[in-house]
Amino acid sequence: MAALIRTKVELFYDVVSPYSWFGFEALCRYRPHWKMDLVLRPFFLGGVMNETGNRPPMMVPSKGLYMQKDLLRNAAYFGVPLKLIEDPFHVMIEKGTLKAQRFLTAIGDKHPEHLEGVSRELWKRIWSRGEDIVEEENLHLAAKAANMEDVHVQECLKLMNDSSVKLALKKSTEDAIEYGAFGAPTIIVHSQGHPEIFFGSDRFPLIAQIMNEEWKGPAPGTKNLL
Numbered sequence: 485m486a487a488l489i490r491t492k493v494e495l496f497y498d499v500v501s502p503y504s505w506f507g508f509e510a511l512c513r514y515r516p517h518w519k520m521d522l523v524l525r526p527f528f529l530g531g532v533m534n535e536t537g538n539r540p541p542m543m544v545p546s547k548g549l550y551m552q553k554d555l556l557r558n559a560a561y562f563g564v565p566l567k568l569i570e571d572p573f574h575v576m577i578e579k580g581t582l583k584a585q586r587f588l589t590a591i592g593d594k595h596p597e598h599l600e601g602v603s604r605e606l607w608k609r610i611w612s613r614g615e616d617i618v619e620e621e622n623l624h625l626a627a628k629a630a631n632m633e634d635v636h637v638q639e640c641l642k643l644m645n646d647s648s649v650k651l652a653l654k655k656s657t658e659d660a661i662e663y664g665a666f667g668a669p670t671i672i673v674h675s676q677g678h679p680e681i682f683f684g685s686d687r688f689p690l691i692a693q694i695m696n697e698e699w700k701g702p703a704p705g706t707k708n709l710l
């Protein structure tokens with residue numbers, strides 16, 4: 485039987501995480517199909533790793549090797565135009581995504597209607613076209629590609645260096661850790677008011693089951709494919 489009440493679903497994600505991109509696109513596509521209030525929550529995966537004593541899978545050579553195949557399989561499955569990063573250590577660890585995640589946090593606070601679009605554009609830059617997402621001019625380009633107005637982009641670029649935004653990102657990261665997060669994507673399904681944690685973009689059949697919904701594969705309506 486189909487669900488009658490709407491379920492709050494929180495997606496904790498970082499654009500450094502390719503698996504988060506798959507989970508993000510799947511959940512966005514399911515908005516019109518599931519009785520779900522999707523809450524996009526940018527967090528800082530580096531902080532989660534540090535706090536929980538976990539480490540990025542690519543730091544374990546055999547996992548890193550496996551991921552190269554697994555990511556391309558998932559990209560085809562989810563219909564997401566991901567390409568492997570040529571120098572992942574430099575891009576993901578040395579350059580990192582702290583600034584990008586602060587920028588998204590500022591957008592989520594001031595112009596939440598653009599959070600989905602700018603997140604997607606940042607993923608396209610880093611995980612599809614191999615482009616920078618650290619320099620402010622490149623964050624600006626991502627926001628413009630998501631149709632944000634110049635004046636709002638400038639506002640968020642300024643705000644991302646403010647302590648209020650830094651603290652808000654820290655708070656999201658802490659909230660995720662409190663739910664039990666150790667990686668990304670972390671999906672919290674508030675099932676009958678009780679938070680249930682799911683790790684990964686490969687848990688949708690279980691998420692659907694707990695929500696009393698149907699998992700119809702990664703693209704329930706093909707017109708939204710990237």
Ligand SMILES: N[C@@H](CCC(=O)N[C@@H](CS)C(=O)NCC(=O)O)C(=O)O
Pocket residue numbers: 500501502503504538539540541666667668669683684685686
């Ligand atoms: N099996 C998961 C893998 C997700 C994954 O490896 N996420 C990375 C970030 S891209 C992570 O946080 N890993 C932590 C861990 O594996 O402990 C999926 O298909 O989504």
